[in-house]
Amino acid sequence: QVEVVESGGGSVQAGGSLRLSCKASTSHFDDYSMGWFRPSPGKERVLIACATCVSDGTWYVDSVKGRFTVSRNNVAKILYLQMNNLKPEDTAMYYCAARYRSCQCYSGIPISDFIYWGQGTQVTVSP
Numbered sequence: 001q002v003e004v005v006e007s008g009g010g011s012v013q014a015g016g017s018l019r020l021s022c023k024a025s026t027s028h029f030d031d032y033s034m035g036w037f038r039p040s041p042g043k044e045r046v047l048i049a050c051a052t053c054v055s056d057g058t059w060y061v062d063s064v065k066g067r068f069t070v071s072r073n074n075v076a077k078i079l080y081l082q083m084n085n086l087k088p089e090d091t092a093m094y095y096c097a098a099r100y101r102s103c104q105c106y107s108g109i110p111i112s113d114f115i116y117w118g119q120g121t122q123v124t125v126s127p
Contacts, residue, residue, distance in 0.1 A: 002026045002116040006096045009121030016086050020121060022079040022096030029077040030054055033099045035114055036070060036081045038092035045095060049081060050105030059105035064090075086125045093120040 008020040022034070030053050037045040049070040050059040058070050069082040079096055097114035 002032070002098055004096050004098055004116055004118040006094065006118040006121040009094065009123045011124040011126065012086055013126050014087055016125070017082070017084045018086065018123060020081040020083065020094055020096075020123075022081075022118060024077045024079070024098060024116075026077065026098075029072075030074045031101055032116075033103050033105055034070075034072060034079040035097050035099065035105075035109070036079075037095040037097060037111075037114075045111060047109060047111070050109070051079060052105050053103035057105055059107065083123070086123075088125045088127050091123060091125050093122050095120045 003025040004022055006020060006022050008018060010018060012018055033053050034051050035047050036049040037047055040046040048061045048064050049068055051070045051072045055072055060068060067085045072079045096118045098116040099114045102113055
């Protein structure tokens with residue numbers, strides 16, 4: 001069992017920035033690819049950013065490309081999401097999740113592949 005805990009959410013004005021963190025309680029953090037999720041119309045959660053197990057690759061949904069950056073520190077066992085130029089439509093609960101021994105990131109990863117989830121951190125962007 002791996003516990004993941006998100007932090008760093010808050011309220012900002014449009015154009016502002018936030019940095020989310022996700023701390024994992026495992027000594028084998030580099031066995032997991034990691035994803036950031038948020039709800040989408042008609043879907044409970046969708047993958048918006050993914051980091052490979054050893055930070056040799058990332059993937060982003062089109063709506064956040066160029067604005068969000070996912071990174072990880074495998075020594076500290078923390079996943080980050082730097083969010084810049086935030087827009088009101090980025091307002092959501094953001095979730096971190098871990099995917100065991102499937103290290104690559106790409107479009108169409110089944111959400112069921114992510115087996116450990118945090119409780120989420122709220123991001124609110126005002127106009």
